[in-house]
Structures are given as structure tokens and as C-alpha cells.
Amino acid sequence: MRILIAGLSHETNTFSPVPTPRERFCRDGKTLLEGKAALDFFRNTGTCIGGFLKVAEAAGAEVVCSIAAHAPPSGAVQRAAYDGFCERICADVAKGGWDAILLDLHGAMVVEGFEDGEGELMRRIRAVDARTPIAISYDMHANIYPDMVERATVTAGYHTYPHVDQGETAARAAAVLLRAMKGEVTPVTAWGRAPMLPHVMAQGTHAYPNKELQAMCRQWEESGRALTASLYVGFPHADIEGAGLSAVVTTDGDKSAAEAMVQELLDLAWKARESFVFRPEPLGESVAKAKALAAQGGDLPVVMLDHYDNCASGGTMDTTEVLAEILRQGLTDVAFFGICDKAAVEACLKAGPGAEITLDIGGKLPMPALPQSSKPLTVTGTVKTISSGTFVTKAGLSPGLKVFMGPTVVLDTGTVEIVLVTRQIEPVSPDMFRILGIEPRDKKVLAIKSRVHWRAALGPLAREIVECAGVGVCTSDFSQLKFEKVRRPIYPLDPGTNG
Template sequence: MRLLLAALSHETNTFSPVPTPRERFCRTGGALLEGQAAIDFYRDTGTCLGGFLKVAEEAGAAVTMSIAAHAPPSGKVEAAAYEGFCDSICAAVAAGGHDGILLDLHGAMVAEGFDDGEGELVRRIRAIDGTTPIAIAYDMHANVHANMVEGPVVTCGYHTYPHVDQAETAERAARILLRVLAGEVKPTTAWARAPMLPHVMAQGTHAFPNRELQALCAGWEASGRALAASLYVGFPHADIEYAGLSAVVTTDDDPAEAQAMVAELIDFAWKARQDFTFRPEPLAESVARAKAAGATRADLPVVLLDHYDNCASGGTMDTTETLAEILRQGLEDVAFFGLCDPEAVAACQAAGIGATVTLALGGKLPMPALPQSSRPLTVTGTVKTISAGTFVTKAGLSPGLKVYMGPTVVLDTGAVEIVLVTRQIEPVSPDMFRILGIEPRDKRYLAIKSRVHWRAALGPLAREIVECAGIGVCTSDYGQLTFRNVRRPIYPLDPGANGPTL
């Protein structure tokens, strides 16, 4: 048995000013991973490719690895990059000789010229090879289009947010594919959308309603009622027609049962639509509340979430308003992670460890999609740490994966240790602090540019959680954004929107 593997993963925030060229998909900071180098990089990691490789190797399959292209969220994928990636994957398909195809795709990729980046790729693959079975692992934030789910034999979506089940999702998809190849099952799929844009801050599987929706899906899979059942909360910061929540269920040759499960998921989600909303509070009030919570020293820190600027949802990671408010209100013993500011990193490197520097941090990327952009923040501090920014994740998201933050420094104001990075990266792991000489457990406050993923590994360290509405293209205030392309009416943009018709 011979299996073809490939990955093309990007979550596109169409409001983000951060460009997405080919280089952004080079995970190690060097060349794009492909072939044996990609196999070696992803084997035994908690990633989708790691899960595919595990199942393939257990089955004794020969593996052909095409490209492994993963980029952190940002603006639309540049046309040249997208076309090049599709050409590479399609060339591997055209070479033939494969019994099955396993794809690691995100599901919310928007390329220049294509709102449905994954669906267009699948369409091109099917135009070359209309018969070889395909299995796809999708992110829970997929914005589903027909070509994404109707062309493949089977698709599986993550059941957890934070996404700690990436490898397990890929394993489920791959094992179904093996059953198809063995003639044991005949997949049939039903799917539907709901006219709703769930707020990302209300999508976590630690709470109602997504916890219960994902439990339904996992239960149906475990019982055998469904081969695969996925509730996709969608990615709301993609201003495309079909952004939003959807459900996809695959059964063993039972279309009526697949449709019944889809209807149950969609009905549940629609009835819980108010619980998928989020209401921010003014920034000054949030920081004051955090300051009061940390006034008494305790064993664990208060966590402040600068969630409007989460680069894992396409944020610039250079907005300064939350940091400025922390400094203004005089919080002490704070670790702030962080700001993506290559110029500031270079200045600190040139000055050297122990040097005192005064720098204008952040606020360098304009954000025309918002009513206002961030402003640089002038800070004086001591260069405490200079690091290459490379580590292996031990827990939480993607364990075993080697991570490249790029050159990284810590600038210490005396009250706040500010992490400055050269590549946008969400602070989700204690390891990211520890390689910089910061023990997160020992801080009074952790201020991080994150929304939900931090819960996987940093969550157990939080004494209290305070959500801070700064400035950024990941805003949870939909009123700050102008949606021109998403279908209307849609909830909560249109509170009186009618429910789905199934």
C-alpha cells in the first residue's frame, strides 16, 4: 500500500494587514519542508502529519510526502504562493501510484482569487484523479464549502479547542481511509451550515455550548453511529460569503442517519447562539480588576489576555494598548508576551545583555480595517535575555514539535518583563517563557496575546483570568469591522436572523 501525504494550512483573517507570502509557510525559518525532511520533522509529534505518519507506519504503508506548508494566521495567501503549493501537491497526485491520499488542511484559507482555498485544491486534485480515496483532517475553525467535504471520501475535524487532538483527528481520518481501501465501509456524507458567526472567545470546549456539541460528535464516532462527525465553529474574521458554523457527518452508507445527526448539531448550535457571543469590557476596567486580583501575593499568577491581538487569529502582535495600560496602572512583577518587533529586537541585540535602552515598541503596522491603529509605546528597560528562540514543545498543543520563534529578547522595565520576538507566535506554552529565563508560575501577572489556546498548557497556572480588549484585528467587537461579503442576515450581525432551513 502506498499513501500520498501533503499539508497546506493557513487560517486567513481577511482584516489582517500581515502579508502571507510563500516564506511565511517555511516553519523552520529556512526552506519549505517536503519529502523526507518533512517526514523526519513531523514524525512522533502531536500534529496532523504526525498522526498520519503514525497510522501509515503502523499499516506498513509506503509514504510519499509532498509539501508540508504551514503558516501562522495572517491576511490573504498571495496568489503566487497558493498556485505554487497547489502545483506541487497536484504534481504528486498526477505522478500516480498511490492507493490513498491524506491531506492536512486548515479549512479557513482564503487566497487571492479564491475564497475557498482548500475546496479549490480538492477540486484540482479530483480533476486529475477522480477515484483515489482522499481523507482530510480539518481545523475546527474551518469555513466549510461544498468542494471541501463532497469531493473527499471522508473529513474529520478537531473535537477540542484548544486543539490538543490534532494527531488524534488525523489518525481517525487515516484509519477510516484504510477501512475504505479494505472494502469494509462505504462512506456517505451530509452537511449543512447555520447562519451564525460564533465569537472565538465563546468557542472553547471548556464551556457550554461547544463542549456539548463536540461531545455529541465524539460520542457518535465512539459508538459507531458515525464514521466521522464534526461540528465546525468557523472562523468569523474571514469576510467571505460562507464564513460561520457548519456540521459534517459521514456514515457507513446511511445517508438518512448522516442527515439526522447534522440536523441535531445545527439545531443545538442555533438554539445556543446567544451563548456563542462575547461582550468585552473597557480596557481600563479589566486591568484595574486584574490589579486588584493580584494585590495579594499567591502561588499562581493572574492571567491577562490581550486577546484582540492574538497572532494565532491573524493579529499583528504589535499593538501596545494593553501593555500601556498595565504600565499606567502600575502593575508589578508582570511577564508580558509579547510584541513582534524585529527592529526593537535588533536594537537590544546590538546593545547587549545588561544594557539600558529606550525604545519605541510596537505600533508599526497600520490596520486600515479598524477605526484606529495602535501607536508605538516608548519604554526604557534593561536587556535581560537574548535568545535564539528555539525549543521543543513538551505539553499542550503539538507536543514534540520543534518551534522557531526567531531571535527573541526580554526587556525588563523593573515592573514588566517584555518579550520581544521577530516572528509572530502565540504564547501557549510555559516552555516559551522558560527558555527566556522566566518561570511563569512565579510571576504575579502573566499578560499574553492569546485567546483560547493558552489554556492547554498555561491554563493550570492561572489563578484568575481577565480578558483585556485592547486594539487589534482579532477584535471581538464585530461593530469595529465592516463585513461586506458574508451572507446576510447572519447572527449576531443581524440579531433577528432566521434560523437554518434543513
């Protein structure tokens, strides 16, 4: 048995000013993973390709990898980059001789010129190979379009947010595909949407209602009622027709049962729509709350979330408003991760370890989609740590995965240790602090540019959680964004929407 694996993954924030060229899909910023090098990189990791490999190799298959192109969230993918990736994948598909194709896709890719990057890839693949069975793993934040599911044999979406089940999800999809190839099951799929845009800050599976929705999907799969069942909360920071919540269910030959389960998921989600809304509070109040909580003392830190600028949702990671308020209110013993500012890092590298330096950090990228952009912040501090920013993560989203933050420094102001990075990366693991000489458990305050993913590995370290509404294209205040293409009416943009 010969199996082709390919990865093309990007979550597109159409309001983000961060460009998405070909280089952004390279793990180290230079070289695209492909072939044997890609298989070796992902083998025994908690990633989708790692999950595909586990199932395929256990089945004794010969596995070939086309490309493994994964880019951090940002603006629309540049058309030349996308076309090049599709051409490579389709050329490998066209070589023929494949018994199955396994695709690691995100589900919320927008490309210059069209909204549905994954569906377009599927159309191009099926133009050269109409028959080979295909299994796809999708992120829970997928915005579903027809071709994404109807042109595949089987699809599966993550059941957890934080996404700690990436490898498991791919393995679920691959296992169903192998059963179908043996004639044990006949996959049939139904899907549907609800007219709602759940706020990302209200999508975590640690709480109602997504916790209950995903549990329902898992129970159906475990009982055999469904081959795969996926509730996609969608990615709302995409001004496209298909943004929002959807459900996809695949059964063994029973289309009506699949349709009934889809409707059950959509009905439950719609009934809980108010719980999918997040209402932020003024920044000054949040920072004051964090200061008071930190003053109470305790064995673990207060975690502050600068969630309007989460680069894992397309944020620039260079907005300074939350950091500025932390400094203004005089919080102490703070680790702030972080500000993406290549020029500031280079200035610190030039100054050298132990040097005191005054410089402007952040506020470099204009954000025309917002009513306001961020401003550079002048800080004075000592260059405490210099790091290559490369490590292997031990826990959290993708255990065993090699991570490239790029050259990284810690600038210590005396009250706040500011992490300055050269590549946008969400701070989700204690490892990211520890390689910089910061023990996160020992700080009074951890201030991080994250939304939900931090809970996977940093969550156990949090004594209290304070959500801070700063500035950024991941804003939870939808009134700051101009939606022109998303289908209307849709809740909560249109409060009177009927389900």
C-alpha cells in the first residue's frame, strides 16, 4: 500500500496587516519541509502529520510526503505562493500509484483572489485524480465550504481547544479511510452551518458550551453512531461568506442519520449562542485587577492575557498598550511575552549581554482595519538574555515538535522582563520561558499574548487569570471591525438573527 501525505495549513485573519509569502510556510523561515525530511521532522510528534504517520506506518504502508507547508496565522496568502504549493501537491498526486492521500489542512485559508483555499486545493486535486480515497484533518477553527468536505472521502476536526488532539484527529481520519479501503465501512457525509460567529475567547473546550458540543461528537464516534463527528466553531476574524460555526458528520452509509446529527449539533450551538459571546472590560480596570491579585501573594503567578494581539490568530505581536499600562500602574516581578520587533532585537544584540539600553519597541506595523494602530513604547532596560530561540517542546499542543522563535532577547526594566522576538510566535509553553532563563512558576505575573492555547501547558501555573483588552486585529470587540462579505444576518453582529 502506498500513501501520499501533504500539508498546507494557514489560518487567515483578513484584517491582519502581516503578509503571508512563501517563506512564512517554512518552519525555520528559509527551507520548506518536503519528502523524507518532512517525515523525519514530524514522526513521533503530536501533530497531524505525526498522527497520519502513526496510522500509515502501523498498517505497513509505504509513505511519501509531498510538502509540509505550515504558516502561522496572518493576512491572506499570497497567490503566487499558494499556486506554487498547489502545483507541487497536484504534481505528486498526478504521479499516480497511490492507494490513499492524507491531507493536513487548516480549513480557514483565504488566498488573494478567493475565500476557500482548501476547497480550491481539493478541486485541483480532483481534476488530476478523481478516485483515490482522501482523508483530511481540519482545525476546529475551520470555516467550512462545500468542496472542503464533499470532495473528500472522510474528514475529521479537532475536538479540543487548546488543540492538544492534533495527532489524534489525523489518526481518526486515517483509520476511517483505511477501513473504507478494506470495504468495512462506506463513508457518507452531511454538513451544515449556523448563522453565528462565536467569539474565540468563548470557544475553549474547558467551558460550556463548546465542552458539551465536543463531548457529544466524541461520544458519537466512540459509540460507533458516527465514523467522524466534528463541530467547527469557525474563525471569526475572516471577512468571508463562510465564516462561522458549522458541523460535519460522517456515518457508515446512513446519510439521514448524519444529517440528523448535524442538525442536533447546530441546534444545541444556536441555543447556547449567548454563551459564545465575549464582552471585554476596559484595559485600565483589568491591569488594576491583576495588580491587586498579584499583591495578595501566592505560590503561582497571575496570568494576564493580552488577547487582542494573539499572533496565533493573525495578530502583529507588536502592540504595546497592555505592556504600557503594566508599566504605568507599576506592576512588579512581571514576565511579558512578548513583542515581535526585529530592529529592537538587533539593537540588543549589538549592545550585548549586561548592557543598559534605551529603545523604542513595538508599534511598527500599521493596522488600517482598526480604528487605531499601536504606538512604539520607549523603554530602558538591561539586556539579560540572548537566545537562538530554537528548542523542542515537551508539552502542550505538539509534544516533540522543534520550534524556531528566531533570535530572541530578554530586556529587564527592573520590574518587567520583556521578551523580544524576531518571529511571531504564541507563548504557550513553559519551555519558551525557560530557554530564556525565566522560570514562569516563580514570577508574580505572567503577561502573555495568547487567548486559549496557553491553557494546555501554562494553565496549571495560573493562580488567577485576567483578560486584557489592548489593541490588535484579534479584537474581541466586533464593532471595531468592518465586516462586508460575511453572510448576513449573523449573530452577534445582527442580534435579531433567527436560527
